[in-house]
Amino acid sequence: MRANMEALPLESTSSLSLKPGSDVQLVTVGDECSQEVVTNSVSSGSLIRRVTAITYLCGMNVTSSASNGLIVIALPRLTKDLELPPSLAFWPSSVQGLTTASTLLLAGAIADVLGSRSVNLSGCILNCIFILTCGLVKNGEELVVLRALQGIATALHLSSSVALVTQVQPQGRERNVAFACLGLSQLLGFSSSLVVGGILIDTLGWRSGWYFCGGLTLLLFAIGWWALPRTARPGSLRITIRNLKKKVDWVGALLASTSISLLTYFLGLISTGIDQVRSPLALVPLSLSMVATALFVYWMHSRVKRNRVALIPNGLWKNLSFTSICITVALSFAVLNSLDLVTSLYFQEIERLSALEAAIRMLPSTVVGLALNITTGLVVHKIRANWLVAFASLISAGSPLLMAVIQPDWPY
The missing domain is CATH 4.10.860 (DNA Excision Repair, Uvrb; Chain A)
Incomplete structure (x- = not known):
């Protein structure tokens, strides 16, 4: 066979075409152009898969954040329709963060043993199930339980998404942009759910938003199954159980x-x-x-x-950079989540605006957040991150201070 290929003239070999997915062994035939075509084809396929994998991870962030946005904008209607008692009024919005924070470290340890791909896809399909079921609840207690379970599924996704980005994107600017897109997608999901959720609440009802989110998550599962990089299997069931016992605290x-x-x-x-x-x-x-x-x-x-x-060695807290980052992220999300909820309740309960009108008034903060995420991904390799964090924190402090002294008769 090889002798026959070497005997072919260049005109014949140039007419051959490679089909995607074909199992072909290349031999040296002295045609550098054909080798370049194959290389470019492989690179193009790899690029498409990498972009699709990042799109899937960002899409999961969108649906997860969108569910939070649906809760924030629909909370007054949920409280009325499900007859939530005052003691449970804020739990639908906060319980997901509680279970996510409680299981995030454990989910990361399990991902190290079972592989990031399998853990992330498990979190995706579980998120789909719990989001769809949230649209079927009959009382507030069911909603709180399902939101808690959704938080566990979200922890499976978050704990493995960073590792998947490092596997998909090479170190450098492309990886920085990918991480920026992960943060951007959270804001995009939250902001879009405010507007779309506001429209749905005033027209089809708040349950339709959960059905839409669940269907989108199911589509993302199919995309992730194809795009996420496959890793070596952890081994037999006995080896996997042994690793889970020894390698997980x-x-x-x-x-x-x-x-x-x-x-x-x-x-x-x-x-x-x-x-x-x-x-x-x-x-x-x-x-x-x-x-x-x-x-x-x-x-x-x-x-x-x-x-x-x-799980977290005590010596790790001696690293001031690590400790300060953890504290900054914790305080930032505490302010962000509480301010979103308070702002939504203020517009709907104090100013008596509709869900859509309240969502429109909350959009400026998310638009600024989207712009900052894109800008950060482009300039973080040129400007020190600590200066960016300090400047953003200083500017962001004005928002809660203004809400603390706001009067209902003031223009927005």
């Missing part, structure tokens, strides 16, 4: 999740009334949270001392 994850859950539960209780801070119902979870935190610190010290896998 289950006790540390349990202590961290318990501490975060109890602390958030305490904050949720006192949000219904500051006088609740003295009640045993609030003091008990706060005390247990502090105990779980102390046990977590001791357990991390013990694991490192015995050369075992530790």
Whole structure:
């Protein structure tokens, strides 16, 4: 066969065409142009798959953030239709963040063992199921439970998405832009859900928004199944179970999740009334949270001392950059999430605007956020990140300060 190919004239070989997916072994035939065509074809296919993978990850962020936006803009209507008691009024919007924060570290450890692709796709299909089911709820308790389960599915996606970006995009400007797109997609999902959700609430009803989000997530699952890079299988079932036992700090994850859950539960209780801070119902979870935190610190010290896998080694907090980033992100999201909810309630409950009118008035903040994400991805390699963070934090501080002194008769 090889002798025959070498005997072919150049005119014959140039008429051959390669079909996508064909299993062909190339041999040296002295035709550099044909080799260049094959190389360009492979590069083009790889580029399409990489772009599609990033699109899938951003799309998952869009649907996850869109569900949060639907809750924020529809909360007054949800409270009325589902007859939510005052003690549960804010839980549909906050419980997802609670379960995501409680399981994020554990989900990341599991992704290291099972692979980022399988964990991310699992989170995607679970998100689809829980989002669709949110549109079928009959009471507020069901909605709170489903939102909590959705938070766990979101943790599976978030814990593996960063690793998938590093696998798909080479280090450099392309990877920076990809990370910027992940942040941009969250704002895009939230802002679009405000407008679309406002229209749906005033026309078809709030349930239709959940059906639309769930259908989009199902489509993304099919896209991710094709586009995400495949990794080596973890091995047999016995090897996988053994790795999960040895390479995952289950006790540390349990202590961290318990501490975060109890602390958030305490904050949720006192949000219904500051006088609740003295009640045993609030003091008990706060005390247990502090105990779980102390046990977590001791357990991390013990694991490192015995050369075992530790969830977050205590020595990591000595890195001032890491610690300051964690604190900055925590405070930023605390302000962002609470301000979105308070702003939505202000426009609908105080100024008596419709859901769509409230959504339109909340759009400027998300538009600025979109612009900043794009700009950051383009200039982060030229300007020090700490200066960008400090400047953005300083400018953003004006928004909650203005809301603190706002009067209903002031123009927007």
